Amino acid sequence: NETVLSIDSLHVEYSTPGSNVRAVRDVSLDVARGETHGIAGESGSGKSTLALAILQYLGDNGSITSGTVQFNGTDLQELSESELRSLRGNDIAHVAQDAKSSLNPSLSVGEQVAETIQAHQDVSRSEAHQQAIEMLREVDIPDPEYNADQYPHELSGGQQQRVLIAMALSCSPELLILDEPTTGLDVTTQSKIVELIQDLKDEYETTIVLITHNLEIIAQITDRVSIMYAGELMEQGDVYSIFDDPSNPYTQGLLAATPEIGSDKAPTAIPGQIPDLTDLDDGCTFADRCAFATEECRTGSIAMETVADDHETRCRRWEAAVEDPIQPKRGTY
Ligand code: ATP
Ligand code: MG
The missing domain is CATH 3.40.50.300 (P-loop containing nucleotide triphosphate hydrolases)
Known part of the structure; x- marks a missing residue:
C-alpha cells in the first residue's frame, strides 16, 4: 500500500x-x-x-x-x-482542535464555505455558493439552502463541526x-x-x-x-x-x-x-x-x-x- x-x-x-x-x-x-x-x-x-x-x-x-x-x-x-x-x-486539510471558535461570527456559514472554495478554485461567486450548498448537503446539514444563509451561532455545535468538515473537504x-x-x-x-x-x-x-x-x-x-x-x-x-x-x-x-x-x-x-x-x-x-x-x-x-x-x-x-x-x-x- x-x-x-x-x-x-x-x-x-x-x-x-x-x-x-x-x-x-x-x-x-x-x-x-x-x-x-x-x-x-x-x-x-x-x-x-x-x-x-x-x-x-x-x-x-x-x-x-x-x-x-x-x-x-x-x-x-x-x-x-x-x-x-x-x-x-x-x-492536507486540518480541522483544528478549537476550530469552532475560528468560524467568522459575522459571515453566514454558506459564505464561509464558498470563500474556502474560491480560495482554491477559479470559480465565480455564485458557482462557489452553489458548491458550498452541495458540500453542506454532503456533510448532512439539514435543509442546506436555508442553513447556508445562517450565521454560526444559529447552528448547533454538531452542525458547526460539520461546517468545518465541509470546509476541509471542499478542496478534496x-x-x-x-x-x-x-x-x-x-x-x-x-x-x-x-x-x-x-x-x-x-x-x-x-x-x-x-x-x-x-x-x-x-x-x-x-x-x-x-x-x-x-x-x-x-x-x-x-x-x-x-x-x-x-x-x-x-x-x-x-x-x-x-x-x-x-x-x-x-x-x-x-x-x-x-x-x-x-x-x-x-x-x-x-x-x-x-x-x-x-x-x-x-x-x-x-x-x-x-x-x-x-x-x-x-x-x-x-x-x-x-x-x-x-x-x-x-x-x-
Ligand atoms: P489535549 O488532549 O489537551 O488537546 P494534546 O495531546 O493535544 O493535549 P498538545 O497540545 O500537543 O497536547 O501539548 C503538548 C505539550 O506541549 C503540553 O505540555 C503543552 O502544554 C505544550 N504546548 C503546546 N503548545 C505550546 C506552546 N505554544 N508553547 C509552549 N508549550 C506548548
Ligand atoms: Mg490537543
Whole structure:
C-alpha cells in the first residue's frame, strides 16, 4: 500500500522563558493511502503538536528539532512558505482542535464555505455558493439552502463541526487531519459525527488522521492507532491487535479508564499525572505511574519493540504486562 504520510524520528520543542517543552519525542509513523489512523493519549501527550508539526505550522515558539515529515515522498521541511500554504489548502486539510471558535461570527456559514472554495478554485461567486450548498448537503446539514444563509451561532455545535468538515473537504484534500472533532458534543451528536467521518472515508477514500482521546471512537473507525504519552509513542499498529492485546501498561490503563458500554464495572483512572516535559528523567516516562515498573525501567532510553505483526510497543516489561494485564482483557471492542 502506498504511503501518503511518513514521519520519521520526529522531535518537536516549544521554547518558553527559561525552558524547553519537549512536546514530541522520537515519533515515527506511516499512514497508507485510504487508511484512517487514530492518535490517542491523555491531555498534554502531544497529539495536537504532532498535527501542527505535520502541517509545518507550529507557531512562533515551536520547532521541529530533528526528524522528518514526508508527504507523498516530499520532505515538507524543504518547502517554501508559499508552497506550504498551497499544500495546507489543497493537499492536507486540518480541522483544528478549537476550530469552532475560528468560524467568522459575522459571515453566514454558506459564505464561509464558498470563500474556502474560491480560495482554491477559479470559480465565480455564485458557482462557489452553489458548491458550498452541495458540500453542506454532503456533510448532512439539514435543509442546506436555508442553513447556508445562517450565521454560526444559529447552528448547533454538531452542525458547526460539520461546517468545518465541509470546509476541509471542499478542496478534496488527500489527507484530512481531524483534531478532537467530537469533543464537547453530546453522545448522540458525537456518534453522528463519527458516522459522517465513516461515510466520507468510504465515499472519498480520503486518508484520515483522527486525533481523539475517545478510545471508543478509535475502535469504531480507525484501522491503525498510535498511542501517545508525554510526547512519545507508547504503542502503535493495527487497532484490533492493540485493543485486544494491549502490550503497553499505559494502553492497558487507558482502556481500563474507558467506561464500558452497558457494564456496571466502574472505569479506573490511571493514578498520577504526565511528567514535566521541560525536565524529563532517564528511562520510561510512564515508570512513576506504572504497576509493572522495576529499576530497569528507569535507565537509558526505551526503544520500540515489535510484539506482533503491525504491533509495536515501547516497554521493557511488555511480556509481564501481557502475561498479567492490569485489567482483564476487554471484549467490547
Ligand atoms: P489535549 O488532549 O489537551 O488537546 P494534546 O495531546 O493535544 O493535549 P498538545 O497540545 O500537543 O497536547 O501539548 C503538548 C505539550 O506541549 C503540553 O505540555 C503543552 O502544554 C505544550 N504546548 C503546546 N503548545 C505550546 C506552546 N505554544 N508553547 C509552549 N508549550 C506548548
Ligand atoms: Mg490537543
